Amino acid sequence: MSGPDEKGQGETVIEVRGLVNRFGTHVVHDGLDLDVRRGEILGIVGGSGTGKSVLLRAIVGLIRPAAGTVKVLGSVIGDLDAESRAALERRWGFMFQNGALFSSMTVCENVEVPLRAVPGLSEADRVALAQLKVSMAGLPWNANGKYPADLSGGMRKRAGIARALALDPEIVFLDEPTAGLDPIGADEFDRLILRLRDALNLTVVLVTHDLDTLHACCDRIAVLAEKKVLVTGTIAELMRVDHPWVREYFHGPRAHAAFHLEPESE
Numbered sequence: 001m002s003g004p005d006e007k008g009q010g011e012t013v014i015e016v017r018g019l020v021n022r023f024g025t026h027v028v029h030d031g032l033d034l035d036v037r038r039g040e041i042l043g044i045v046g047g048s049g050t051g052k053s054v055l056l057r058a059i060v061g062l063i064r065p066a067a068g069t070v071k072v073l074g075s076v077i078g079d080l081d082a083e084s085r086a087a088l089e090r091r092w093g094f095m096f097q098n099g100a101l102f103s104s105m106t107v108c109e110n111v112e113v114p115l116r117a118v119p120g121l122s123e124a125d126r127v128a129l130a131q132l133k134v135s136m137a138g139l140p141w142n143a144n145g146k147y148p149a150d151l152s153g154g155m156r157k158r159a160g161i162a163r164a165l166a167l168d169p170e171i172v173f174l175d176e177p178t179a180g181l182d183p184i185g186a187d188e189f190d191r192l193i194l195r196l197r198d199a200l201n202l203t204v205v206l207v208t209h210d211l212d213t214l215h216a217c218c219d220r221i222a223v224l225a226e227k228k229v230l231v232t233g234t235i236a237e238l239m240r241v242d243h244p245w246v247r248e249y250f251h252g253p254r255a256h257a258a259f260h261l262e263p264e265s266e
Ligand SMILES: Nc1ncnc2c1ncn2[C@@H]1O[C@H](COP(=O)(O)OP(=O)(O)OP(=O)(O)O)[C@@H](O)[C@H]1O
Pocket: 023, 028, 046, 047, 048, 049, 050, 051, 052, 053, 054, 055
């Protein structure tokens, strides 16, 4: 790989080494390594229960690993005092699977939540910034005043991404961004992810089962299997990997449809 360019594209912004996560005797990750480069959209795929969400949570420090190191933007998570930790957290945004919005707050108020931690920001500026993020997420103006219960699933996800963008992060984590969306809504969301990455120079790490999202959005894909990242690469590279799960996933009929390939002859 060539080194970072003048905008830092290509530099490693997340470095996971020897990660071990376990719940009781259940070992989810055992010596997992992962690198994420600035400016890329990295998709994480794997069978159900292989620990994709646990990996995202471990990267942002919501789960304390049993062993290994996670370095984000040059800092080792776990070594930081509360103040440095809070400063680092402002440099990423996280969109949980269902949006994880506060049901008693409007969309605008939800997006304002992270902005409340910014010292010296007036209420008027906070509201204006939140409204800007809501529109950047592709929601209409009148969504600002709506409550999560009054939104469709797709709109809730957009509100979740607006909140993840509240603090102008460098990295955005998306947990199954298109899950539960109809195909048109999922396509629109894929395009939104690409637009936001390009417009805001974001690094995006997303967990997905959606082959269309992999094809439309991801520069590289990391495959979780056997308690680690088995392989990372482009779709073309992963299609050449000889591993039962990878083969089945990247050569199945759904993959062929998503990747616009001719059906394989038996
Ligand atoms: N807080 C927890 N306590 C105990 N076990 C947990 C906890 N969180 C996750 N697990 C277990 O860790 C494993 C990995 O979970 P995770 O949610 O990361 O899987 P996943 O790959 O995201 O799955 P899916 O594709 O089905 O969403 C699962 O067996 C799950 O039951």
